[in-house]
Amino acid sequence: MEYRKLPHGGEQISVIGLGNSSLSAEVGEKEIQATVEMALENGVNYFDMAAGDSAPFMAYGRALSGCRDKAYLQVHFGADYHTGKYGWTQDLEEIKRSIDWQLKSLRTDYIDFGFIHCVDELADLETAVTGGALEYIQALKAQGVVRHIGLSSHTPAVVEKALDLGLVDMVMFSINPAYDYRHGEYAYGQVDERQALYRRCEAEGVGISVMKAFSGGQLLKKETSPFHQALTEYQCIQYALDKPGVLTVLPGVRDRKDLKRILGFLQATAEERDYSILGSFAPQDASGVCVYCNHCQPCPMGLDVGLINKYYDLSRAGDTLARDHYNNLEKTAGDCVSCGHCDSRCPFRVAQSQRMEEIKAYFGK
CATH class of the missing domain: 3.20.20.100 (NADP-dependent oxidoreductase domain)
Known part of the structure; x- marks a missing residue:
């Protein structure tokens, strides 16, 4: 269990x-x-x-x-x-x-x-x-x-x-x-x-x-x-x-x-x-929204893309601990090399490479 x-x-x-x-x-x-x-x-x-x-x-x-x-x-x-x-x-x-x-x-x-x-x-x-x-x-x-x-x-x-x-x-x-x-x-x-x-x-x-x-x-x-x-x-x-x-x-x-x-x-x-x-069922207003399913894994650079997205969303929602959790990750959005692997695999059509840049700017790393 x-x-x-x-x-x-x-x-x-x-x-x-x-x-x-x-x-x-x-x-x-x-x-x-x-x-x-x-x-x-x-x-x-x-x-x-x-x-x-x-x-x-x-x-x-x-x-x-x-x-x-x-x-x-x-x-x-x-x-x-x-x-x-x-x-x-x-x-x-x-x-x-x-x-x-x-x-x-x-x-x-x-x-x-x-x-x-x-x-x-x-x-x-x-x-x-x-x-x-x-x-x-x-x-x-x-x-x-x-x-x-x-x-x-x-x-x-x-x-x-x-x-x-x-x-x-x-x-x-x-x-x-x-x-x-x-x-x-x-x-x-x-x-x-x-x-x-x-x-x-x-x-x-x-x-x-x-x-x-x-x-x-x-x-x-x-x-x-x-x-x-x-x-x-x-x-x-x-x-x-x-x-x-x-x-x-x-x-x-x-x-x-x-x-x-x-x-x-x-x-x-x-x-x-x-x-x-479910990516093929998602309505238009759900398209482009990360649901943390990690279907994009494995990331060639070792990023936990779903978790990075989750801490970003939670921090913006007011979770004061989310930033600390993010900072303790072994690999952060700043380690993304924009190879496009996650973009091509995301069933919910999230532009993850672009989002990693956004998250890097938000957290500073």
């Missing part, structure tokens, strides 16, 4: 986490428990608890018995399961009852990440603030019951407003090529708006946990893909992990068979993870 550090706190979070939308009563609590145990055995330590029904909670409680410290639980304030099925509420008293039930079912007395649930409209965020949900999470954090505050959303503008509050350590956001290129039900925001959000999160030390990495499975089939070509799970996972701010991707699995296949990503070759085919 690979891990990435949460800037606000330092927790080491597995790049592959586990979503619970498909771990439901249909597969049975025994299979849910076995799947969670298998995940833990393979180094998965980040679990999103927004489930399709109430079945996973008891199973998780049993699976985590005696090893609660090996898991980070992302619990949603607003997800309600009193009927046995998933429901959404903004009523403070219902939220409190749901959180109490979730804690008891999970057999724990603390929540690693307390998330305001499903904040897709500015009105939802306003309700969370004025209706007491955010204040409730803050009170639990002051008591040590909640370790970190976050929220889940599909809407860049809403997340930007939440970041303005200065209280968020983690954001659950939908990232996949379809949404980023304006295809699908939750494809909110323009290309540059979504990319700017990812950069802001990294610049401000806010982690991103990724939902809907496969666009609800649509990207995995030619018949349903908006690009009329299927992508693989591994391509979609790598695409999300290459975005600034992303710490973990949370695929939904139905059972141990699904989980085993997802975990195969960790042994996948660079070719199996390569998503450069």
Whole structure:
């Protein structure tokens, strides 16, 4: 397993986490428990608890018995399961009852990440603030019951407003090529708006946990893909992990068979993870924008072109550490000899040689 550090706190979070939308009563609590145990055995330590029904909670409680410290639980304030099925509420008293039930079912007395649930409209965020949900999470954090505050959303503008509050350590956001290129039900925001959000999160030390990495499975089939070509799970996972701010991707699995296949990503070759085919799908306003895929590698001069671009973009976005990271690189933009190798290989039509000159002028080396 690979891990990435949460800037606000330092927790080491597995790049592959586990979503619970498909771990439901249909597969049975025994299979849910076995799947969670298998995940833990393979180094998965980040679990999103927004489930399709109430079945996973008891199973998780049993699976985590005696090893609660090996898991980070992302619990949603607003997800309600009193009927046995998933429901959404903004009523403070219902939220409190749901959180109490979730804690008891999970057999724990603390929540690693307390998330305001499903904040897709500015009105939802306003309700969370004025209706007491955010204040409730803050009170639990002051008591040590909640370790970190976050929220889940599909809407860049809403997340930007939440970041303005200065209280968020983690954001659950939908990232996949379809949404980023304006295809699908939750494809909110323009290309540059979504990319700017990812950069802001990294610049401000806010982690991103990724939902809907496969666009609800649509990207995995030619018949349903908006690009009329299927992508693989591994391509979609790598695409999300290459975005600034992303710490973990949370695929939904139905059972141990699904989980085993997802975990195969960790042994996948660079070719199996390569998503450069997206360059032929990119809309006009995404053309010429580096997405850090490093398909241009290997550079004859040894430059990590993707990382150089990333530090440049992050520095301009306000990340004060990006300049230091850039200065510590073994090879910088100043080492570029404009051979054109990267220009000819870039699937997103970035004029990298020209960009290296721009980056050299910006950093001074």
